[in-house]
Amino acid sequence: MSTVAYDSGAVLGRHLRRIRHAPGVVLLTQTMPITMLLFFGYVFGSALAMPGTEYRAYLVPGLLASTAAGGIMTGMFQASHDAQRGIMDRFRTMPMSRAAVPLGQTLADLITTAVGLIPLLLVGLAVGWRIEGGALDALGAIGLLMIFRFAANWVGTYLGLLVANEEAAGQLGAATFILPLLSNAYIPTEGMTGWLRTVAEWNPISAVSMGVRALFGNAAPAADAAWPVAHPVAGSVLWSLLLLVLFVPLAVRRYATGAK
Template sequence: MSTLAYDGLAMVGRQLRRVRNSPGLAILTQVMPINMLLFFGYVFGSALAMPGREYRSFLVPGLLVSTAAGGLMTGMFQAAADSHRGVMDRFRTMPVSRAAVPLGQAVADLVVTAIGTVPLLLVGLAAGWRVEGSVPRAVGAVGLLLLFRFACTSIGIFLGLLTRSEDAAGQLGASTFVLPLLSNAYIPTDGLPGRLRTVAEWNPISAVTTALRDLFGNAPVPGDAAWPVAHPIAGSLLWCAVLIGVFLPLAVRRYAHGER
C-alpha cells in the first residue's frame, strides 16, 4: 500500500473517531435538513403554485444538495479547529504524506454524509417524495450528490486552513447558509428578476439540484435557463471538476506550507 493511501486511511479513521466522539454535532447536522423538509414542505408548499406533494418532490433534491453544500461549513470549521489547536503543526512534524491530511478529512466527511443522507431520504419518502426515474439514474444522482459534497468540503478545508481561527470559520461558515437561497433549491428561478435569476442559475447548487431532479425523475429540465441548468448533468460535473481541481490542490499546498 502506498504511503498516501496508508496515511490517508489513518486520517480517515481519525476523523471518523472525531465524529463518533461528538455525536451531538452529527445529530444536529442530520436533524436540520429534516426539520427544513417538514417546514418548507408543509408551510411553503401551501403558499406556492405547486400542490403540497408536488412541491415536496421538488424540494427533496434541493435539500439534499443544500445539505451537500454544507460540506463547505463543516470542512472549514474542522480544518480551522485543527489549525488553531496546533494539530496541523503536529502532523507536519510527523512522517505523514502532505496530501493525506486534507484528503483524509474530505473522505471521512464523505462517509458520514453518505450515511446521514439515508434518514433524509426516508423522511422524504414518508412526506410523499418518490424516485420516479430508473434505478441506475437514481444511483447516479446519489453519486453526483457525493461528488458535489467532496467538492464543497475541499473548498471548506482550504478556507479553514487559510483562516486558522475557529471563530472566523464559524462566522464565515454561517454566511454560507445564503448560498442555497440564491439557487433553485427551494423555489423555481423562472420568476426571479433578470440579474438575480442569472446569479441563481450560475450557482453550482442550481445545476446539481436540477441534475438530481432530472435523474430522480422529479421535474423536467428547463430549456430556457442558463447553460449549467439547461444541461444539468454536464454542468454539475464541470462545476465539480473545477472546484475540486482548484481547491483540493490549494488545500494540500496550504497544509504543506503552514502559515507561509
C-alpha cells in the first residue's frame, strides 16, 4: 500500500471518529438544507410562477448544488480548527505524506456529505419533487454533486490553512453563503439584469445546479445561457477539475510549509 493511501486512511479514520464523538455540528450542517427546502418551498413556492416547472422541482437540485458548495465552509472550519490548535504542527512532525492530511480531511467530508444527501433527497420526494430521468442519469447527478463537493472542500481547506484562525474562518465562511444566491440555485437567471445574469451563469454553482436538474430530468438547459449553463454537465466537470488543479497543490503546499 502506498504511503499516501495508508496515511490518508489514518487521517480519514481520525476525522470520522471525531464526527462520531461530536455529531452536533454534522447534524446542524445536514439539517440546514432541509430547513431551507421547507422554507423556500412553502414560503416562496406559491409566489414564484415558473412556466412548465413546479418550483420545488426546480429548488431541490439547486439546494443539492448549494450543499455541495458548502464544502468550502466545512473545509475552512476543519482546517482552521486543526491549524489554530496546533494539530497540524504535530502532524508535520510525523513521518507521513504531506498530502495525506488534507486528503484525509476532504475524503471524510465527502463520506459525511454522501450520507447527508439521503435525508435531503427523501424530504424532497416527500414535498413533491420527483426524479424524472433514468437511474443511470440520477446516479450521474449524485456523482456530479460529489466531485463538486470534493473540489469545494479543497478550496475551503486551503483557505482554512491560510487564515489558521477559527474566528476568521467563521466570518469568511459566513460570507460564502452569498455564493448560491448569485447563481440559479434558487431562481432562474433569465429575469436578471445583463451583468448580473452573466455573473450568475459563470458561477460554478449555476452549472452544477443545472447539470443536476438536467440529469434528474427536472429541467432542460437554456440555449441562450452562458456556456457552462448551456452545457451544464460538461461545465460542472470542468469547473470541478479546474478547482482541483488549482487548490489541491495550494492546500498541500500550505500544509507542508506551515506558513503563518
